[in-house]
Amino acid sequence: MSAIDGLPPLREVIASHGLAAKKSLGQNFLLDLNLTARIARIPGDLSQASVLEVGPGPGGLTRGLLAEGAGHVLAIEKDSRCLPALTEISEAYPGRLEILEGDALEIDPLDHLPAPIHVVANLPYNVGTELLIRWLTPESWPPYWSSLTLMFQQEVAERIVAQPGDKAYGRLAVLAQWRCETRVALRLPPEAFTPPPKVHSAVVHMRPRPTPLYDADPETLSHVVAVAFNQRRKMLRSALKGLGGDVEALLTESGIAPTERAERVSIERFAALARAFAAREAAS
Template sequence: MSRIDSLPPLREVIAAHGLSAKKALGQNFLLDLNLTAKIARQAGDLSQCDVLEIGPGPGGLTRGLLAEGARRVLAVEKDERCLPALEQIARAYPGRLEVLAGDALTLDPLVHLASPIRVAANLPYNIGTELLVRWLTPQVWPPFWQSLTLMFQREVAERIVAQPGSKSYGRLAVLAQWRCDARIVMTLPPEAFTPPPKISSAVVHLAALPAPRYPADSAVLQRVVAAAFNQRRKMLRSALKGLSPDIEEVLRAAGLAPTDRAEQVPLEGFCALARELTD
C-alpha cells in the first residue's frame, strides 16, 4: 500500500507549507503513511466513532484515521502553520474532518464531538503525560472516551504498563491500570520520524473499564500515589507521614508493611490504603 488516499506524500506537503518541526512544540513528524495507517488500525473499528486527535501536525495520522474509516475526526492543532495542510485533508474527506485551532490543554473538545468517542494521537512530547493524566482522572467514570491510542516516548509508554517491582512502575502505571486495560501495541525507531528524536517511541492502547478495578476515592488515591512515588526510595511510613499522624497503623490496616517502598505496592494495595485514609 504505497498510497492511502489521493493526497500528496507528506514530504511534499511539508515542503509546500514550510512545516519544519518545532522543538518548542514537541513536534516530531511521522511521514510514512503506511505506519500512520497501522497506528490508526490499533484504535479498532472507527466506523461508528468520532475520533479526537491532538497535535496532528501535517496530518499523517489524520489521513490514516480517515482512510481507515473513522466516522469523523476532530483534530486540535496549536501550530497555525499546519492549518492549511489540514484544511486540504478536510476538503479531500468532505464532512469528516473538523480542525480546531488552539491549545489542547485549554480547549474543550466535547462540544464538537458525538459519542462514542475514541482518542488517537501522536501526542506532542511536551504535553503528552499531562493530557494522559487528565484523561485518566475525570471526576466521573466511565469517561467521555472509549479508548486512547497514543504515541509516547518509549520510556513513558513503559511506565504506563509497568508492573510492581520494576523501575518503571510508578504513578502513571497505577492511574492507568486502575481504570483501564493498557498495553503497548507498537514500537517505532527514531528514524521513523522527522526530525528523529533521541529515543524510540511506542504506541499504547488504553481501553476504559466500565468501573475501576478496585474501589477507591479518585482524589485520595491520587494523593497517596503522588506522595508515595515522590519519595520512592523511602519506606512508606516516611514517604506518607504527611497523610496521617498514625500512618503506620493505617498502612497495616490496608495490609501493607510500613517498611515497604512504593514500587513494591500493587495496585490493589494502593486502593486499600486510599480506602483506609478515606474512612
C-alpha cells in the same frame, strides 16, 4: 513508502507548506503513511465513531485515520502553519474532517463531538502526560472517551504499563491501570520521525474499565500514591510521613508491611491504603 490515498507524499506536503517541525511545540512528524495507517487500525472499527486527534501537524495520522474509514475526525492543531495542509486533507474527505485551531489543554471536545469519543494522537511530547492525566481523572467514570490510542516517548509508555517491582512502576501506572486496560501496541524507532527524536517512541492503547479495579476515592488514591512515590526509595513508613498521624497503623490496616517500598505495592494495596486514609480523615 506507498501512498494510502491520492494526496501527495508527506515530505512534499511539508516542503510545499514550509512545515519544519518546531521543538517549542514538541513536534516530531511521522511521515510513513503505512505506519500511520497501522496506528489508525489499533482501536478497531471507527467507521461509525467520533475521533479526536491532538496535534495532527501536517496530517500523517489524520490521513491514516480517514483512509482506514474513520467516520468523523476532529483535529485540534495549535500550529497555524499546519492548517492549509490539513484543509487539503479535509477537501479530499468531504464532511469527515473538522479542523480546530487551538490548544487542546483549553478545548472541551464535547463541545464539538458527541460521546463516546475515540482519542487517537501522536501527542506533542511537551503536553502528552498532562493530557493523559486529564483523560484519566474526569469528574465522573466511565469517561466520555471509549479508547485512547496515544503515541508517547517509550519511557512514558513503559511507565503506563509497568507492573509492581518494575523500575518504571509509579503513580502513572497505578492511575492508568486502576481505571483502564493498558497495553503497548506498537514501538517506533527515532528514524521513523522527522526530525528524529533522541528517544524511541511507543503507542499505548487504553480502554476504560466500566468501574475501577478496586474501590477507592479517586482524589484520595491520587494523593496517597503521589506521596508514596515522591520518595520511592524510602520505606513507606518514612515516605508516607506527609500523610500525618500513625502511618504504620494505616499501612498495617491496608495489608502493607511498613518496611515495604512504593515500587513493590500493588494497585489493590494502594486502593486499600486510600480507603484506610479516607476513613481516618473522616473520623478525625
